[in-house]
Amino acid sequence: MQGDPSKEAEPILSVHDLQAHFRTERHGVKRAVKAVDGISFVVGRGEIYGLAGESSSGKTTLVKTIAGAVRPPLEVVGGRVDFAFLPGYGGLHCAPEAEVARIRWRHLSYIMQGSMNVLNPVRRLRSAFVDFAYPHIGESRRQFEQEVVAHLARLKLDPSVLEAYPHELSGGMRQRATIALATICRPDVILADEPTTALDVVVQKEVLALISAIRREIGSSVLLVSHDLGVHAHVTDRLGIMYAGRLIEEAATLEIFRHPLHPYARHLISSLPRIGDDVPRKALDGTPPNLADPPTGCRFHPRCPLAMEICRHEVPAMRENAPGHRVACFAVNRSGGA
Numbered sequence: 365m366q367g368d369p370s371k372e373a374e375p376i377l378s379v380h381d382l383q384a385h386f387r388t389e390r391h392g393v394k395r396a397v398k399a400v401d402g403i404s405f406v407v408g409r410g411e412i413y414g415l416a417g418e419s420s421s422g423k424t425t426l427v428k429t430i431a432g433a434v435r436p437p438l439e440v441v442g443g444r445v446d447f448a449f450l451p452g453y454g455g456l457h458c459a460p461e462a463e464v465a466r467i468r469w470r471h472l473s474y475i476m477q478g479s480m481n482v483l484n485p486v487r488r489l490r491s492a493f494v495d496f497a498y499p500h501i502g503e504s505r506r507q508f509e510q511e512v513v514a515h516l517a518r519l520k521l522d523p524s525v526l527e528a529y530p531h532e533l534s535g536g537m538r539q540r541a542t543i544a545l546a547t548i549c550r551p552d553v554i555l556a557d558e559p560t561t562a563l564d565v566v567v568q569k570e571v572l573a574l575i576s577a578i579r580r581e582i583g584s585s586v587l588l589v590s591h592d593l594g595v596h597a598h599v600t601d602r603l604g605i606m607y608a609g610r611l612i613e614e615a616a617t618l619e620i621f622r623h624p625l626h627p628y629a630r631h632l633i634s635s636l637p638r639i640g641d642d643v644p645r646k647a648l649d650g651t652p653p654n655l656a657d658p659p660t661g662c663r664f665h666p667r668c669p670l671a672m673e674i675c676r677h678e679v680p681a682m683r684e685n686a687p688g689h690r691v692a693c694f695a696v697n698r699s700g701g702a
């Protein structure tokens with residue numbers, strides 16, 4: 365590895381106290397959906413960091429904000445996002461357009477939910493590669509074409525896919541093509557939002573193996589969003605669990621599977637099906653909160669078996685309970701995580 369070792373140890377992405385709300389108005393009544401509310405974490409170089417949490421916990425909004433895809437009614441109301449390759453702006457949403465164009469695909473790529481969102485349905489795949497990647501590669505068109513074909517082969521795609529329209533490919537092939545597009549410029553960071561959700565189990569495994577291989581080969585860091593803990597168990601190094609717009613626990617993925625601390629994380633892990641174990645799983649009481657009017661204090665307190673008086677009034681901070689294991693829970697942090 366080349367370069368300044370202190371720089372290599374710096375995180376590639378740091379998110380600090382990020383708050384992104386949807387501000388809406390209906391019949392003259394204004395409301396703010398607090399989809400991302402005070403989230404802080406870092407992603408190291410070459411690391412695959414997972415984000416888990418149930419539907420509507422704010423995962424997609426967090427990734428969109430990090431990607432700079434902030435359009436009304438979404439607004440960043442506080443905090444910052446720092447990339448090692450984009451110092452000083454506090455996030456892509458604050459950077460000038462020229463900087464954003466310089467960074468997209470080359471330093472940062474974003475695999476959105478549903479591969480059709482990136483691929484233009486009325487243009488052949490070749491156009492997508494030329495439009496997105498060619499300006500960054502800085503080679504002759506012929507060399508560029510050769511590089512694209514070699515990269516497709518790495519992802520087990522035949523060069524003929526370049527002549528195809530997106531709807532002519534299977535879901536798995538489309539997702540591979542999207543990953544090829546997102547990785548051809550060897551970006552420092554890949555944001556992947558539910559990259560396997562619409563795929564069958566076999567293709568899902570292939571796509572996850574691909575993401576691991578890409579990380580190994582080109583050294584990219586990956587922020588991978590999935591509601592499916594099985595996906596995280598397969599590929600992520602560290603895992604952050606979100607609940608109602610906040611990060612409530614973070615640790616090495618294996619550590620969370622073995623020793624979940626937050627009552628919500630414990631519930632998620634204990635609900636996972638295990639072969640041969642037919643003990644009925646207990647559902648969590650209550651429903652996820654309305655993020656336009658979330659509970660005061662800890663947002664999980666109305667459903668929490670350990671809730672205490674303080675949980676109703678004060679927001680628990682993320683604290684390191686054991687080395688590398690952070691959790692936001694008064695009950696757990698007071699008892700030392702037992």
Ligand SMILES: Nc1ncnc2c1ncn2[C@@H]1O[C@H](COP(=O)(O)OP(=O)(O)OP(=O)(O)O)[C@@H](O)[C@H]1O
Nearest residue numbers: 386397399418419420421422423424425426437655
């Ligand atoms: N355009 C919008 N206007 C208002 N509220 C929105 C909008 N988009 C999302 N939300 C709300 O923001 C909250 C977080 O949604 P988000 O899609 O980020 O969650 P998620 O964890 O990614 O869920 P899923 O896994 O279902 O995509 C939800 O309460 C959702 O209803």
